[in-house]
Amino acid sequence: MAGVLDSVNQRTQLVGQNRLELLLFRLRGRQLYGINVFKVKEVLQCPKLSSIPNSRQVVRGVSHIRGETIPIIDLSMAIGMAGIPQEELATSFVIITEYNRKTQGFLVTGVDRIMNMNWEDILPPPKGAGKDVYLTAVTKIEDKLVEIIDVEKILAEVSPLREDVTEELKTRSAERVPGHLPVLVVDDSSVARRQIERCLTAIGMEVVTKNDGKQALNYLKEITGDGSTARDHLSLIISDVEMPEMDGYTLVTRIKENPALSGMYVMLHTSLSGVFNRAMVQKVGADDFMAKFSPDELAERVMEIIDQN
Structure with missing residues (x-):
């Protein structure tokens, strides 16, 4: 998985064809989640984490990766689930992503595979799911529901951006x-x-x-x-x-x-x-x-x- 972006040129051919590639992963349990491969810089086994004083609980620590100090966010905890236990960190994975000009890692329990999808098969969350739900979309792969998390909502809560113009x-x-x-x-x-x-x-x-x-x-x-x-x-x-x-x-x-x-x-x-x-x-x-x-x-x-x- 570390070479997930090796074939960038191939993936750019999806542009304008209403297609995307989803990296599928799991948090705590069997439920599958997805993230667009274009947002993924690297996937790796959870590295050693250093704690940050006075940080939010959802930020499990920082890690030095490729010369950069990157905050590692427990994605389970960020969407309201129980966090990954300390003793399971060594067998967990970190998905290094780039959102809104910032790099961060998302701690997950398992990484599944990459799927080539059509955006027409990616649907809005079910009506009635509520305004506080952390989903931006859902899809089905082999009759299994895949939930696509609203990462921008999570990051707005973990590290709020300034929203007002001067x-x-x-x-x-x-x-x-x-x-x-x-x-x-x-x-x-x-x-x-x-x-x-x-x-x-x-x-x-x-x-x-x-x-x-x-x-x-x-x-x-x-x-x-x-x-x-x-x-x-x-x-x-x-x-x-x-x-x-x-x-x-x-x-x-x-x-x-x-x-x-x-x-x-x-x-x-x-x-x-x-x-x-x-x-x-x-x-x-x-x-x-x-x-x-x-x-x-x-x-x-x-x-x-x-x-x-």
Whole structure:
């Protein structure tokens, strides 16, 4: 598993085909969980952990890996289950990931395999699961339910990001010409949608949100059904990449091939590792890419885009 990213070039061919590869793993018990391989830097046997004074209980310690000091988060504990016992750490695994410009490890009890999947088979959590559930999606593999955890929700609780734009940017936004068209924000994570919406409303923008690419595409077709173009209704689109049913890359492809939508400015805004994204963004024809999540950077970039368009 340590060489899980050895064939990066092969995996980039999935871009725009609404496909992904899931690394399957287990926590405490037989339930399978999944994480997008593009977020995984390495999988290794749990290394020696050094404790951090006054850290959250869910952070089991830090480890020095490849010259970097990385916090190790007990994923079982993070989603409300009992943590992995100290005596089982030696036989456990750590999945080293990159989210939101930060590297962290997730402690799991077992790593299963990698599965090539279609995003159409990745579905939103069941209705009625509740707003506090730590799932962003579910799927079935060989009749077994696989749960995909909302890692952004976990990280927002373990290591909260600053969500507010600075007063200087608010002042600058107030000096701009009012009355801009809304921004469409597409993201399956409720935490990410809240963060982006809070950022944009702080600079005076109206925001429309959709939970995945399929919802967004249906909405775009609906508002342009009278013969208008998307630019008659929206300033720009900010879309996540990883989303159930239709991912962000496929959404961009569908937008750019539709004459009523193709003139729309689309920014991909993702927690996926920046190592791969530039080539992918070019491939699908997105207008811009930004790694999550810096409120000032996002606000500044949105103001620039709107002023230029």
